[in-house]
């Protein structure tokens with residue numbers, strides 16, 4: 001049942017969240033990201049405030065969209081759509097060294113992205129992956145993403161001018177020539193700023209764990225619980241990207 005604006009304000013106050021749109025706007029306007037480059041923070045703040053001003057949803061829905069990464073993802077995707085593609089990229093359909101995910105984690109995604117990825121990956125019988133560490137969303141025969149339309153920002157922004165470098169990186173070598181486009185850093189910064197403004201929430205999740213659990217048929221809530229990062233992950237990720245390590 002939809003809550004009245006008054007009930008929503010009361011619930012927000014109880015949870016320690018900004019109680020109305022004006023309080024939320026003020027919280028975003030003064031939120032800080034210690035150690036983050038000021039220009040990146042201010043640019044993300046401007047985009048977050050513009051998103052807030054254009055949003056006509058009820059207050060508790062707006063809080064939810066900030067916390068689950070809907071806001072950051074929309075900001076990141078809009079920037080990506082507007083960015084010209086860098087010249088000389090080697091990326092092509094079926095080229096999938098970037099979908100070989102070292103370790104258990106596979107990359108940082110928001111709750112909104114985790115839900116979309118889970119919904120796009122119905123349970124499948126066990127299969128032999130193209131590579132032992134390939135993302136579980138990757139089709140081993142075509143080497144195409146089975147969740148292409150729902151793929152998270154990290155997959156949309158990772159590019160390379162050198163397939164050989166991608167193959168070497170997938171094999172554990174450190175090589176230049178690959179990385180994420182600037183909208184990835186803007187999206188991560190916006191999500192971190194949203195969390196700073198809310199004072200809580202805005203969790204992140206491990207891409208590979210979400211994809212694996214979805215294909216194994218694990219229900220959404222259990223998937224999110226198992227794939228959830230500790231809070232420090234988001235700050236580690238924004239710092240890593242800001243150092244140019246994306």
Ligand code: SF4
Nearest residue numbers: 091095097098160166
């Ligand atoms: S990032 Fe590398 S592996 Fe991925 S599509 Fe581009 S060239 Fe291929």
Ligand code: SF4
Nearest residue numbers: 099135137138145155
């Ligand atoms: S979600 Fe799709 S694009 Fe992203 S790593 Fe997995 S297979 Fe590759």
